[in-house]
Amino acid sequence: MATPKPTKEKLLQMIDRLERNPEDKIRILGDTGITLIGAGLGVAASSVIATTAGATSIFGITTVASWLGVTAIAATPVGWVVGCATAAGALAYGVSRLIHNGGLAEGRKKELIQKYKEDAKQIEIKENSNGVTDLDKTNFVLSIRDLIEKDIISPEDATKLINYVEQGKIFLSHAYKLLKNLLEENK
Amino acid sequence: MNEEVLTKAKADLKLNLLNAEAESLSSSDLYMWLIDSGLSSEVAIRLKNFADVTENVTDHAISIGKIVLLKIVDFIKLHPNLAIGIAVGAAIGALVSLIPFLGVYLAPVVASISATIGAIAGHRIDKIEQGQTVNTSTDIIAIGQDAIEIAKEFFKLLAEIFNAVFNEQVLSFRV
Numbered sequence: 001m002a003t004p005k006p007t008k009e010k011l012l013q014m015i016d017r018l019e020r021n022p023e024d025k026i027r028i029l030g031d032t033g034i035t036l037i038g039a040g041l042g043v044a045a046s047s048v049i050a051t052t053a054g055a056t057s058i059f060g061i062t063t064v065a066s067w068l069g070v071t072a073i074a075a076t077p078v079g080w081v082v083g084c085a086t087a088a089g090a091l092a093y094g095v096s097r098l099i100h101n102g103g104l105a106e107g108r109k110k111e112l113i114q115k116y117k118e119d120a121k122q123i124e125i126k127e128n129s130n131g132v133t134d135l136d137k138t139n140f141v142l143s144i145r146d147l148i149e150k151d152i153i154s155p156e157d158a159t160k161l162i163n164y165v166e167q168g169k170i171f172l173s174h175a176y177k178l179l180k181n182l183l184e185e186n187k
Numbered sequence: 188m189n190e191e192v193l194t195k196a197k198a199d200l201k202l203n204l205l206n207a208e209a210e211s212l213s214s215s216d217l218y219m220w221l222i223d224s225g226l227s228s229e230v231a232i233r234l235k236n237f238a239d240v241t242e243n244v245t246d247h248a249i250s251i252g253k254i255v256l257l258k259i260v261d262f263i264k265l266h267p268n269l270a271i272g273i274a275v276g277a278a279i280g281a282l283v284s285l286i287p288f289l290g291v292y293l294a295p296v297v298a299s300i301s302a303t304i305g306a307i308a309g310h311r312i313d314k315i316e317q318g319q320t321v322n323t324s325t326d327i328i329a330i331g332q333d334a335i336e337i338a339k340e341f342f343k344l345l346a347e348i349f350n351a352v353f354n355e356q357v358l359s360f361r362v
Contacts, residue, residue: 153200160204169207174247178203181196 006032008148008155015145022138029141034163104150104186112146113183119143120176127173137166140175147179152186193344198351202249205348209253214238217256224263225271233296234259234275240292244352251349255282255289262341269334277334278342284313285339285346288353312336 006014014032018025104112119139126132141162147153153161161178164170193201218235222228240252259278266274279297283290312332 157200157204160207161200164204164207169210170203174203177245178196178200181199185194185196 005156006159008151011148011155011158012145015142015148018138019142022135025134025138029162029166032159034159034166104146104152104183108146109183109186113180115143116176116180116183120173120180123176124173127171132172136172140165140172144179147182152182153179193347193351195351198348199244201348202244202254202352203247205254205257205345206249209250209257212253212257214253214256217253217260220260221271226275227272230272230275230296237292237296242353252292255345258342258345262338265341266337273331273334277331277338280331280335281338281342282346284335285342286349289349
C-alpha cells in the first residue's frame with residue numbers, strides 16, 4: 001500500500017488536532033491517510049489518554065517552566081503539570097514558534113535531543129516487557145512536530161515514519177533515535 | 188528544483204523507512220511475482236537468495252537484499268514495455284555500478300544471460316565515459332545501454348542512501 005503524501009501544513013494541522021483530541025486519534029490520523037492497526041481503543045480509556053496526553057505535552061511544560069525560572073526536570077510539581085498542561089502546552093507551542101521563526105534555537109534543540117534520548121531509553125524498557133501503549137505512540141506523533149515545522153524532516157518521511165511506528169514496523173525507541181540523530185546533525 | 192541534501196542521518200532514516208516497507212514482503216512472494224512476470228526461474232531464484240542478505244546498522248538489522256529487490260520490482264513496473272530480462276539486467280548493471288559493494292552479492296545473477304547483456308552494455312558506457320571508442324550498433328546491446336542509463340537515474344537515490352550509510356562502516360553481511 002502506498003503511503004499518503006500530505007503537505008507540511010496538513011501534517012502540522014493533524015498533529016495539532018491530535019494534541020487537542022488524542023481520544024479521536026483513529027479518525028484524525030485516518031484523515032491524513034495513516035491507518036492504525038489494532039484500532040480498538042476503548043472508550044473508557046479515552047479520558048485517561050486525553051488527560052495524560054495533555055499532561056505530557058512535552059515541549060510546553062519545560063518551556064513554561066523556563067519562563068518561571070524553574071528547572072523543569074527537578075522542580076515541576078505534579079499538580080501544576082496536570083492542572084496547567086493542556087492550556088500552557090498550547091500556549092507555549094505558539095510562543096515558541098513566534099520566537100524562533102528561523103531554524104531551531106540552540107537551547108530548544110538541546111532540550112529536544114535530551115528528550116528524545118530519555119524517551120528512547122524509557123520506551124526501550126517498555127518494549128522489552130511488551131508494555132508500549134497507544135499513548136506512547138501518540139506522544140511520539142506529537143514530539144515530531146518541531147522537526148516537521150523546521151524542515152528537519154520532510155512531510156513525506158514524517159508521514160511514513162508515523163505510519164510505520166503506528167503499525168509496529170519500526171520500533172518506537174528506534175524511531176526516537178532516528179529523530180535524535182536528525183536533530184544532532186542539523187546545524 | 189529544491190533538492191534535498193542527503194546527510195548521514197537523513198540517509199539512515201530513509202533506509203529504515205525502506206526497510207519497514209520491504210520487511211512486509213516475503214522473498215517467496217517476490218520470487219513468484221518475478222516468475223509470473225516472465226523472468227527465467229534461474230535468475231529469479233538467484234534474486235530470491237539475494238533477498239535474504241541483511242546488514243546491521245547500529246545494532247538494527249536492515250534487509251538490504253529485500254530493499255534492492257523491491258526497487259528492482261518498482262523499476263520493472265515502471266517500464267512495462269521493456270522485456271523483463273533486459274529490465275533486470277539493466278537494473279543490476281546500474282546497481283553494481285552505483286553501489287559497488289553489492290557486486291559481490293549480485294555476481295550470481297550477473298552470470299545469467301540477460302544480465303550479461305546488461306554487463307556488456309555497462310562496459311560500453313564505461314568506455315564512452317573514459318573517452319574510448321565503442322561499437323555503436325543498434326542491436327540488443329545498444330538497447331541495454333539505454334536501459335542501464337535509465338536505470339542509473341532510477342536507482343540514484345537508493346545509491347546515495349546506501350553509500351551514505353554503508354561507506355562509513357565495516358561491512359559484515361550475512362545471508
